[in-house]
Amino acid sequence: MALTDADVDHVASLARLGLSAEERARLRDQLSTILGHIEVLDRLDTAAIPPTAQVLPLINVLREDAPRPSLSRDEALANAPRQADGFFEVHAVLTGGPDAEEEAP
Amino acid sequence: MAVEAVRVDPAAGIAPGSALEFETVIGLEVHAQLLTRSKMYCGCLADYADAPPNTATCPVCLGLPGALPVANRAAIELALLTGLSLGCRIPGYNKLDRKNYVYPDLPKGYQISQYDLPLCAGGALTFVSGGVTRTAGITRVHVEEDTGRLVHRSEVGGEVSLVDLNRSGVPLMEIVGDPDLRSPEEAKDYLIALRQILRYIGASTGNMEEGAFRCDANISTRTRDGVLVGSKVEVKNMNSFRAVERALRFEETRQRAALSAGEAVPQETRGWVEDRGVTVSQRTKEQAHDYRYFPEPDLPPLDADAAMVATVRARLPELPLARRARFAAAFGLGEGDAALLTAEREIADTFEAAIGPEATPGEARAAANWILNDLMGLQGQRGLPPHVLPLSADQLRDLLSALAGGEMTARAAKELLPQVEPEELPRAAAARLNLLSLDDTGVVDAAVAETLAAFPAAVADYRAGKKAAIGRLIGETMKRTGGRARPDDVRRRLQAALDADG
Ligand SMILES: [Zn+2]
Numbered sequence: 001m002a003l004t005d006a007d008v009d010h011v012a013s014l015a016r017l018g019l020s021a022e023e024r025a026r027l028r029d030q031l032s033t034i035l036g037h038i039e040v041l042d043r044l045d046t047a048a049i050p051p052t053a054q055v056l057p058l059i060n061v062l063r064e065d066a067p068r069p070s071l072s073r074d075e076a077l078a079n080a081p082r083q084a085d086g087f088f089e090v091h092a093v094l095t096g097g098p099d100a101e102e103e104a105p
Numbered sequence: 106m107a108v109e110a111v112r113v114d115p116a117a118g119i120a121p122g123s124a125l126e127f128e129t130v131i132g133l134e135v136h137a138q139l140l141t142r143s144k145m146y147c148g149c150l151a152d153y154a155d156a157p158p159n160t161a162t163c164p165v166c167l168g169l170p171g172a173l174p175v176a177n178r179a180a181i182e183l184a185l186l187t188g189l190s191l192g193c194r195i196p197g198y199n200k201l202d203r204k205n206y207v208y209p210d211l212p213k214g215y216q217i218s219q220y221d222l223p224l225c226a227g228g229a230l231t232f233v234s235g236g237v238t239r240t241a242g243i244t245r246v247h248v249e250e251d252t253g254r255l256v257h258r259s260e261v262g263g264e265v266s267l268v269d270l271n272r273s274g275v276p277l278m279e280i281v282g283d284p285d286l287r288s289p290e291e292a293k294d295y296l297i298a299l300r301q302i303l304r305y306i307g308a309s310t311g312n313m314e315e316g317a318f319r320c321d322a323n324i325s326t327r328t329r330d331g332v333l334v335g336s337k338v339e340v341k342n343m344n345s346f347r348a349v350e351r352a353l354r355f356e357e358t359r360q361r362a363a364l365s366a367g368e369a370v371p372q373e374t375r376g377w378v379e380d381r382g383v384t385v386s387q388r389t390k391e392q393a394h395d396y397r398y399f400p401e402p403d404l405p406p407l408d409a410d411a412a413m414v415a416t417v418r419a420r421l422p423e424l425p426l427a428r429r430a431r432f433a434a435a436f437g438l439g440e441g442d443a444a445l446l447t448a449e450r451e452i453a454d455t456f457e458a459a460i461g462p463e464a465t466p467g468e469a470r471a472a473a474n475w476i477l478n479d480l481m482g483l484q485g486q487r488g489l490p491p492h493v494l495p496l497s498a499d500q501l502r503d504l505l506s507a508l509a510g511g512e513m514t515a516r517a518a519k520e521l522l523p524q525v526e527p528e529e530l531p532r533a534a535a536a537r538l539n540l541l542s543l544d545d546t547g548v549v550d551a552a553v554a555e556t557l558a559a560f561p562a563a564v565a566d567y568r569a570g571k572k573a574a575i576g577r578l579i580g581e582t583m584k585r586t587g588g589r590a591r592p593d594d595v596r597r598r599l600q601a602a603l604d605a606d607g
Contacts, residue, residue: 014205014207016207054400056405059407063176063178065141065142065180067148070148070161073159076167087158087159087256087267087269088209088268093208
């Protein structure tokens, strides 16, 4: 399956990746090869097989609703490149919206 | 729904007075926080309201590599209970899926939700709107997890966003409604009824201000003849029932005006801006939602089998609408009073426990009046939450029996109520405050004599045949006993005195 540059750009933008022209061309070819490899599976006749979401023979693995200790804040923030006042700090998102707090899409 | 007039700019081309018959189509999506102690896929505390930022997190809800989620049984059961209370089908086999998108409040880069096989499907919500009983379809109920919270801050160097992940992984259910609602009022009444059910079954606090009950709306407009059809607009950021009604009313008007003026209503997402009373387009970059759902490999599928459904169904209480109808029929209460009494499960429980199973309609109505007038009045003055009355069922029962037995007058009870201590029985409080009915005939007789002396004109009127004049004398005598004499006793003594010496 041959991906187009537009396909690669779309996937890159969903992953918030900026690609140079050279990277895009290389990834386009690599991803096309990977998809082509997987396409082999299309040769199998799966008409009689129900869609499978999980290969393990498990169902209803649930835990009881019992709280357990959380990490300390210092531990939680330990790997954060930037932090402020106990928060993770990131580049501004969706500034200028109607509210100070934004909900995710 | 006929629309009498459409407010449009005459310059926009529609002849003044032309009557277009519009129809509004609304469907609601509700996200409700499930009332569990721990989060959806980890053991962190789910009640993040008062926790300082990032103090209720662990590798699972921080999305650290290698952490494995395990689903919370209570969350699954509460969502199932919700589905059953809405008459949903429980398909049995269902699964969890990854919904992929990149945003700083979503540390894993995906939200664990349910895509094509939800926990519950195809129910209905019956509610009362404008005095009419309506039914709206429920498309599905599924479980998912909340995101973190973002706070935006301006700094010297520019703008930054701060991320608090306490809310990350808190269990939510999404209740998707069919586009069966036809007006903003119906939308509001649907939400009120849905929230009431969730509170009755203990699935959610339904607290909108705290974000435990959130609503997005899809609203579109068309003319009845099908000539003008607008696209579906999604409205977000509505944080109260009133906001939902106002935002949808604004959209209804905006969309009708656009269609009347020959303009298109484009498909878009709009945000409600409360203080300006308008919706504004939230179109950022034109990017089709492409969530690339796929089955969650870290969580086995679920099977809500017959045994699980039966266990959960056994927890279903009598639901608000049924209880309201039963109260109205069994106790002769008006629809309005029955609705108020059953709006909160705890209040309906207090009412029933206080009057007992053998109550006569008269006793029930008396109890209802005390709750609806006096106790709810006091509840408001004290700023108590809507489901908390100032008296317990035991206290209310004691008060009602003291009133019925004449140990206390209604007037004394009204004075007493604000002074009853927590867990103190009203009879004991009345004794403490000297508000029990007067049994001392000497005091009552003295008050009668004083009144007769003070109001000779009323006495003369009564004796001249204007028997109604006794009302004034009863009131004055009661006043002289501080409201503690029994009115029927006072009447008898007054009548005896008036009829004796003439
Ligand atoms: Zn956690």
